Amino acid sequence: MKRLTKLRIAISATVALLALTACTPTVKIEPPDKPIVINLNVKIEHEIKIKVDKELDELLSNDELF
Structure with missing residues (x-):
């Protein structure tokens, strides 16, 4: 009986192991056919x-500001 x-x-156990290995997904990494x-x-x-008023332009050209 025990046997x-x-x-x-x-x-x-063998049948269960075979069933589990049959369901294992396969992942493939392949380069694309066409370039990206x-x-x-x-x-x-x-x-x-840049727009400068005429008066301001004259002041800057005469160095009166500094």
């Missing part, structure tokens, strides 16, 4: 405007 029970446990393309449509405009 039959041990045999059933062994068979059950990043489109950057960026337009950068930079504009600096």
Whole structure:
């Protein structure tokens, strides 16, 4: 009787182990077939405007401020 029970446990454990290993997910890492393309449509405009009043410009040119 004990032998039959041990045999059933062994068979059950083997079947359970095979069932668990059959459900193991497989992860594959592969490079893409096409290169990675990043489109950057960026337009950068930079504009600096300096306006000086005529009076202030005259003061700065005469060195009266400093």
